Amino acid sequence: xxxxxxxxSAEDRAESIRMIRDSAAGIAPRGGxxxxxxxxxxxxxGYDPAMxxxxxxxxxxxxxxxxxxxxxxxxxxxxxxxxxELGAALAPEPLVPxxxxxxxxxxxxxxxxxxxxxxxxxxxxxxWQEAAGTLEAPGHAExxxxxxxxxxxxxxxxxxxxxxxALALRLLPREEAELLLEKxxxxxxxxxxxxxxxxxxxxxxxxxxxxALDEAALAAAAMLLGVMDxxxxxxxxxxxxxxxxxxPIGSFQALQHRAADLKVQIALSRxxxxxxxxxxxxxxxxxARRAAVSRAKARASDAAMLVTRQAxxxxxxxxxxxxxxxxxxxxxxxxxxxxxxxxxLHRRRFAAEAREEEA
Amino acid sequence: xxxxxxxxDEDFRAEVRRFVEREYPAALRNPPxxxxxxxxxxxxxxxxARGWVAPGWPRDYGGLGLSASKQIILxxxxxxxxxxxxxDHGIIMLGPxxxxxxxxxxxxxxxxxxxxxxxxxxxxxxxxGAGSDLASLRTEAVLEGxxxxxxGQKIWTTLATDANWIFCLVRTDKGARKQEGISFLLIDMQxxxxxxxxxxxxxxxxxxxxxxxxxxxxxxxxxxxxxxKGWSMAKALLGFERIFLGSPRQSGYALARxxxxxxxxxxxxxxxxxxxxxxxxxxxxxxxxLYETYVAVLRRGETLGPDVSMLKLHQAELFQRITExxxxxxxxxxxxxxxxxxxxDLHPAGQFIEARPTTIYGGSSxxxxxxxxxxxxxxxx
Numbered sequence: 001x002x003x004x005x006x007x008x009s010a011e012d013r014a015e016s017i018r019m020i021r022d023s024a025a026g027i028a029p030r031g032g033x034x035x036x037x038x039x040x041x042x043x044x045x046g047y048d049p050a051m052x053x054x055x056x057x058x059x060x061x062x063x064x065x066x067x068x069x070x071x072x073x074x075x076x077x078x079x080x081x082x083x084x085e086l087g088a089a090l091a092p093e094p095l096v097p098x099x100x101x102x103x104x105x106x107x108x109x110x111x112x113x114x115x116x117x118x119x120x121x122x123x124x125x126x127x128w129q130e131a132a133g134t135l136e137a138p139g140h141a142e143x144x145x146x147x148x149x150x151x152x153x154x155x156x157x158x159x160x161x162x163x164x165x166a167l168a169l170r171l172l173p174r175e176e177a178e179l180l181l182e183k184x185x186x187x188x189x190x191x192x193x194x195x196x197x198x199x200x201x202x203x204x205x206x207x208x209x210x211x212a213l214d215e216a217a218l219a220a221a222a223m224l225l226g227v228m229d230x231x232x233x234x235x236x237x238x239x240x241x242x243x244x245x246x247x248p249i250g251s252f253q254a255l256q257h258r259a260a261d262l263k264v265q266i267a268l269s270r271x272x273x274x275x276x277x278x279x280x281x282x283x284x285x286x287x288a289r290r291a292a293v294s295r296a297k298a299r300a301s302d303a304a305m306l307v308t309r310q311a312x313x314x315x316x317x318x319x320x321x322x323x324x325x326x327x328x329x330x331x332x333x334x335x336x337x338x339x340x341x342x343x344x345l346h347r348r349r350f351a352a353e354a355r356e357e358e359a
Numbered sequence: 360x361x362x363x364x365x366x367x368d369e370d371f372r373a374e375v376r377r378f379v380e381r382e383y384p385a386a387l388r389n390p391p392x393x394x395x396x397x398x399x400x401x402x403x404x405x406x407x408a409r410g411w412v413a414p415g416w417p418r419d420y421g422g423l424g425l426s427a428s429k430q431i432i433l434x435x436x437x438x439x440x441x442x443x444x445x446x447d448h449g450i451i452m453l454g455p456x457x458x459x460x461x462x463x464x465x466x467x468x469x470x471x472x473x474x475x476x477x478x479x480x481x482x483x484x485x486x487x488g489a490g491s492d493l494a495s496l497r498t499e500a501v502l503e504g505x506x507x508x509x510x511g512q513k514i515w516t517t518l519a520t521d522a523n524w525i526f527c528l529v530r531t532d533k534g535a536r537k538q539e540g541i542s543f544l545l546i547d548m549q550x551x552x553x554x555x556x557x558x559x560x561x562x563x564x565x566x567x568x569x570x571x572x573x574x575x576x577x578x579x580x581x582x583x584x585x586x587x588k589g590w591s592m593a594k595a596l597l598g599f600e601r602i603f604l605g606s607p608r609q610s611g612y613a614l615a616r617x618x619x620x621x622x623x624x625x626x627x628x629x630x631x632x633x634x635x636x637x638x639x640x641x642x643x644x645x646x647x648x649l650y651e652t653y654v655a656v657l658r659r660g661e662t663l664g665p666d667v668s669m670l671k672l673h674q675a676e677l678f679q680r681i682t683e684x685x686x687x688x689x690x691x692x693x694x695x696x697x698x699x700x701x702x703x704d705l706h707p708a709g710q711f712i713e714a715r716p717t718t719i720y721g722g723s724s725x726x727x728x729x730x731x732x733x734x735x736x737x738x739x740x
Contacts, residue, residue: 036516042696132624132690147691183696185708190691244492254725305686309679312715315721316490317515320716321567322559330561334686334708335694344631344688 001179013281017081023058024085027051031230037090041187041299047092047155052153055246056120058133061098062334064215067117070115076215080222080273087226090332092188094123094150096340097220100160101126103212108169108202113156121154124171127193128209135217135341135349137209139167144192149339151191152181159195160209167206172198184358185331210286214293215339218276221293222301224336225269228300228307231329232262235311238326244317250320255314262310265303291354294346308333364426371429375436378409389441389612391709393566396479396521399445402649412474414449420458420466421474423454428658431602438608446518449480452596453526456543459582460592469545483513483527483546483570484593490515491726493528494537494590498572500544502579507531507544509552510576515720519555519568523548531657532587543589545581546572557647562712599619601663602654604721605670613681614643615713619704624688635684642677647671665734668727675717675724 028051040048063079079099086095098117101124105114116122127145128137139162148157157177159170178194237341239250239259249255275339282288284292308330312319315326337343363371382405387394388655396403406412416422416428425433454473457466471480487495489496498511509529519525525546532540552575557565621627621636653667685707686693698706718724733736 071646080406131690132692133688134690184694185696186694190695229722244486244490244495246495252725254728305683309683313718313724316719317485319715320561320719322561322563327561334711335691338686338690338693342687342693 011074013077014242017078017152018272020063020074020078020082021085024082024089026166027054027058028086028089028091029323030085030088030226030326031234033089034328037092037187037217037328042183043187044181044189046150046184046188047094047153049153051094051310052095052098055093055095056118058131059118060095061120062102062114064099065102065106065114065118067074070118071102071106076218076277077274077281079215079219082224083219083222084229084273086335087223087332088187088230090227090230090328092150092186094125094153096216096223097125097149098123098211099219100216104158104169104202104205104208107205107208110171111180113171113201116155120345123150124155124156124158124290125149125151125154125191125336126158126160126189126212127172127195128158128160128213131176131337133342133345135345137167137213138162141195143195146192148191148193149231150188151193152189153177154191157193157198159193159198160205161195163200163203166204167209168200169205170195170198178291182241186328186335187331188335189265191323193320207210211289213340214289215280217297217346218273218280218293218339220336221269221273221297224304224333225266226301227329227332227336228266228269228304228349231308231311231326232259232266234326234329235259235262235314238315249314258310258314262307265299265301267304269296269303272299285357287353291350294341294349294353297341298346298350301343304333305337363423364429366433368428372381372432372436374561375433376440377413379436379440379442383442384441387443387469390443391703391706391713392562392564393518394443394445395414395518396446399443400476403445407474407476412476413454415451416454416458416470419469420454422454427660428654429659431654434603434606438606441612446479446481446521448517448522448526449478449524452482453480453545456526456592457598459584459595460543464580465545465583468595469494478524479518479522480524480526481516481519481522481568481570483525485515487514491723493503494541496528496530496541498527498529499533500531500542500577502531505579506576507579507582507583508570509544509546509577511572513570513572514558514567516555516568516570519548519567519570520557520565525553525570528582528589528593531589535587539586541589542586543583544577545583545593546575546577550575550577552576561715562709601667601671602650602657605650605653605674606666606672607643607650609714609717610643610646610674610678610681611711613678613685615679616704616710617685620707621688623699623705624690624692626688632688639677639681639684642680646670646673646677665730666736668722668730672727672731673719675714677718679714682707682714686711 059072062071067073100116107295111268117124125148127148129146130143137160139160141161155174157172159172160167176197181189242249273296276296279292311326318324319326404462412426413422418424450612486496500507500509525548528541530540530543531542552573554571556569558567580687689707692699693707
């Protein structure tokens, strides 16, 4: 992915972010399509391939891919805005994992596979993870690859493998892959992959992998922001309309104060994510990038769990039913909060990378 | 049968322990959700054969007539062994209520059928518009000749699909102050106009139901006590059972699972985890000590005050904090629908979800805090 800082003006950037949000709302409206989510969940592949194609047609999968490689060449601020909208819409389509693979295929110069992926026709997923709760790709040749999101719909896998002191990248077609699937709380499927086989398509993607994982972690934070923001909106609506003891429950001061505290956490998450995205778009040093991404993801993970837990509590009994939509947000947060690094890992990374004035 | 009350507490405890270790089905220990009647039936038959179905009922009505302190020992031993609760509203709620407020005819009619497992009862209190504010319930019973005609809806009725009878709080006087127009009515669920709809909960189980009443005709003799006195009767019954909502069992069991998970994830020895784990352990030990002070109140034969709300409040939130830490350390496993590797002890997401309603049911944490503020601390407002 390009290291060149974005040269567009602040106004241009704001305009392109607004357009992205508008087109996201057109395809996956915030909170407007929860029937779709329910119809897709717990059934393979766990998302709608036609919707993924539509996302490809919109240019979303290749949003960060440079224009000369067929992408839209937009920055992280735009990508995070998109991810936030898709989080708010609970979209199960694996946009963030697909974008991660697009970055690696662009780095590898694998034009054909890249074109198929960013069009939304083929889903290439990166099988980088060897342990729970990590954000590094060690590339052990024999280690099973874990927690591959929405693996049930994959047409191929990218497997990073350490060879000759560098991180090489193999492309493994689905037909040759040995894959196990497990259901996730949000209705999708994690895949466990036997990493053997496939063809080497790049010799050294170590740096690109690290950067792409950071961007995926930040995008996951933005999705969590959308999830908590929408869960909070539903909860405020409930506080205004649910009556007990002759008045709206939102008139009770204990609940008002709790809602106010949740608002603070959402605002902190948004500020942290926006600042990290802007920093990456300016072309940050590695340490600064890692510190900013980790600060945003740690905040978003903890805040999203807090907000969605409290959303259930504030809904009372109805919040504990599966038919109430608020539970869908809790389940999404349970999956995303620890994906691309749980809060504890990101706190450790921040402590290791942040300069004193950032701490 | 000899009177178990004559045994010393130690001997009685040993007796209960031997019994459950020998007789309780191993497959039913610590089930992750409430058992349906058919699942627990074999255990019920074991209890029935021994005459242990209703430990708290007087012996005249087929119970064991156990003292409060013996009942506490019994429940402690059941909990220790992971004995599941059966659909037991007839035994725990209705039986004592009939014994205290019912007519002799009502007792002779209903109690033996509960002991025989012929009638399974569920409880119809909450309504969609009457949860925390239960006294605002609107399900109505209008007297027409010898029958009450019932219309309305109940919700959060535990295991209504398993029950053939439901005891309900119904409104019989719309003109009175809201607590004063409520009666206690027994309704045969096979009556025309009764519909049960299971509600799938966040754990994807069906232990709660909605029950609808559409012009259901209920014989007048099924009203318990005096008309419009149902509220105070139901409230009087919230006796020493309230202590069990504050039992340390759930948290103790969850803490053991947290340790298993932490070892599996390889974080158990990490100082950061140890600090948080130890804090939870100490919270649990303190909770047990607090719980014991309330047990001691019951042993002395005294009644519990509103301050028992502290127990339920702290237990529920401790249980939740334990399961929240499970999610934090589980990495992506926190998002799995099923237990890790099929091992029921390694299911952080399931435990986390199971802990969610504990701060909602049986008086939400908000209600418990209100009770403490108003009835214990006597703050204004």
